[in-house]
Amino acid sequence: MTGLKSARQLIDMADMVRPSALRAAATLRIADHIAAGTATPAALASRTNSRPDVMELLLDYLVELDVLSGNTIEGFALTELGQALRDEHPALVRSSLTMDGLIGRSDAALINVLHTIRTGEPCHASVFGQSYWDSVNEDPSFQDAFTPRRYDGLDALGWDTAMIVNDYDWSAVRHVVDVGGNTGVILTELAKHHTHLQGTLLDLKNAATVAADTFAANGLNDRCEAVVGSFFDPLPSGADVYLLSAILADWGDEDAIAILRRCAEAAGPQGKVLVADVNLVLPGAGQRLWIRATMPTPVRTVTELKALGAAAGLRVTFEGPVTPVRSLLEFSPTAAGSAE
Ligand SMILES: C[S@@+](CC[C@H](N)C(=O)[O-])C[C@H]1O[C@@H](n2cnc3c(N)ncnc32)[C@H](O)[C@@H]1O
Structure with missing residues (x-):
């Protein structure tokens, strides 16, 4: 019966x-x-502080999914699929699925994609009661999740991040504030490549804490510091450049303009605001819905970025490369100084 088959297929898909x-x-x-030899439901429940009876249900289901083989009496083993769920697997599947990880937390909110469809807002706050970045920064259990799992230098950063380091003239810049600088890898690369630079990274709590560790681990404590703060509040003033890398995509126009205004007022008439924002045109319709539900404005053209700058009292004074995923624009406060 075709109708029944379709109905089953839909139920399965949902x-x-x-x-x-x-x-x-x-x-x-x-x-x-399991790889370390803890293989029975009772032992796994004890190891993970879980209920043995429900653990048994989970393990049986993982057998049905071909992630595990074995049974509750003799214990379970990993199948080839199960091996890919090990933490050490090079594809890092576990770290992107774990509920205490940054991606897993973000994806879990998709349960209420309906909220985004109805309102246009990201779905996180409707599920977790807080915006995504606030929730993962304020809960100390997410601090580990910020620590980069693997860091192979500038070229491994992705999304054409290298243009920030390579395609801007840093020679006359003394002090840069990396606004929303996350765990400090971009500022570390800037400081390593441009050894005269002083840097201040500003971010929310967990990110800034990990960034301080990044600077210490790279021997940069004398030139780079991390401060906890919000880019909706006044920023440390008087630096030469305020860098916004991959920040504005997380915000709608009104908030993005507010962030740019904060940078402009801290920069003052002589300072610059360097916007290196991303433009994430994803290939599949499902991916486009996913990113729209988790990041309010994944796609902004250079023209749209310039309009945001103008609304914040900023004019473009340098245009760097534009690639399919990122652009680099330097702004200066306009003489009218509408950035108050
Ligand atoms: C998409 S990440 C970009 C990180 C980094 N600039 C980069 O290019 O890789 C956004 C960053 O903004 C930070 N953030 C979010 N809300 C913030 C706020 N109100 N004040 C300061 N930082 C914030 C997040 O913690 C996160 O590190």
Whole structure:
């Protein structure tokens, strides 16, 4: 019966158990525990501080999904699929599925994509009661998640980040403030490549804490500091350049203009605001819906960025490269100084 087949197919497509169970398994590090020899439901429940009876249900289901083999009596083993759920797997699947990770937390909010469809707002606050960045920065259990799992230098940063370091004339810049600088890898690269630079990174709590560790680990404590703060509040003033890298995409126009105004007022008449924003045109319709639900403005053209700058009292004074994923624009406060 075709109708019945379609109905089953739809129910299967809308299944909530499979993604939830896989993410729970990733969060509890089930694959790593089994690889280390903890293989029965009772032992795994004890190891993960979970209920043995429900753990048994999870493990049986993971067998059904071909992630595990074995049974509750003799214990479970990893299949080839299960091996990919180990923390050490090079594809880093576990760290992107775990509920205490940055991507897993963001994706979990998609349960209420309906909120974004109705309002245009990101779905996080409707699920977690706070905006995404506030929630992952204020909860200390997310601090580890900020620590980069693997850091292979500038070229590995992706999204054409290298243009910030390579395609802007930093020679006359003494002090840069990396506004929303995250864990400090971009400022570290700037400081390593331009050894005269002093840097201040400003971000919310967890990111700024990890950034301070990044600077210390790279021997940059004498030139780079991390401060906790919000870019909606007054910024440290008097630096030569205020860098906004991949920041504005997370905000609608009104908030983006407010952030640019904060940079402009801190920069003063002689300072610059360097916008290196991303332009994320994703290939699949599902991916486009996903990113729109988690990032309010993933796609902004250079023309639109310039209009945001103008609304914040800024005019373009240098145009760097424009690639499919990122552009580089230097702004200066206009003489009219409408950035108050
Ligand atoms: C998409 S990340 C960009 C990070 C970095 N600039 C880069 O290019 O990789 C956005 C950053 O903005 C920070 N952020 C979000 N809200 C903030 C706020 N109100 N004040 C300061 N930083 C904030 C986040 O913690 C995060 O580090």
